[in-house]
Amino acid sequence: MQLILKNIDLNTSFIRPGKNSFIYFDEVESTLDIALKSEIQKNSIGKVVITDNQKKGRGSYNKLWFSEPYKDLTFSIILGNKLKFSENFVENTCDTIVEILNEYNIIGRKKLPNDVFVGDKKIAGILLSKIFKNNHVYKQALSIGININSDFDIREKSKHYTFSNTSFIKELKKETEREKVLEKILLKIDKIIQKQANL
Secondary structure, eight states, rough: OOOOOTTTTTTTTTSBTTTTTTEEEEEEEESHHHHHHHHHHHOOTOOEEESSSSSEEEEEGGOOOOTTTTTTTEEEOOOOSSSOOHHHHHHHHHHHHHHHHHTTTTOOOOEEEEEEEEETTTEEEEEEEEEEEETEEEEEEEEEOOSSOOOGGGGGGGGTTOOOOOHHHHSSSSOOOOHHHHHHHHHHHHHHHHHHHTT
């Protein structure tokens, strides 16, 4: 089922507030590629590029990130270049995902540098991307992939993965409303950015 974003009304500072927070695509190669486009970075700072079907998502070291269409969350937050984000931002985001998992009675753990696991199974990945120009940060975006209602085995999709994956539905044995998880994540991430930027 397609994400219903019109009902998400964010009370945020850096992330675009209200009902104007999202740049939605039914299908896209990568939300990160769109978030890093120069025009998007210039005109849409704080917006969230999100899709129901990311066909060529990627994580650290250019590993592919797999998700199931209309089942998971894959999105990128457009950060621009006014603030300098460090890898602590990624760690804090991982902690945020763990907190949200705990709210759903799923015991997660941060796995450095940028993953969240449940036991020995991966449930989420975070990627902070920076493009430099003349030795200065030119573009930035934070990408998140989190398995919600998918039920695939990542080891069957790529030989590069030696671990398995899990999801909300695998852990809870029932579907979870993706929109609620998305809203929780964005509200918490916005607070992290507020602390960093003193917004």
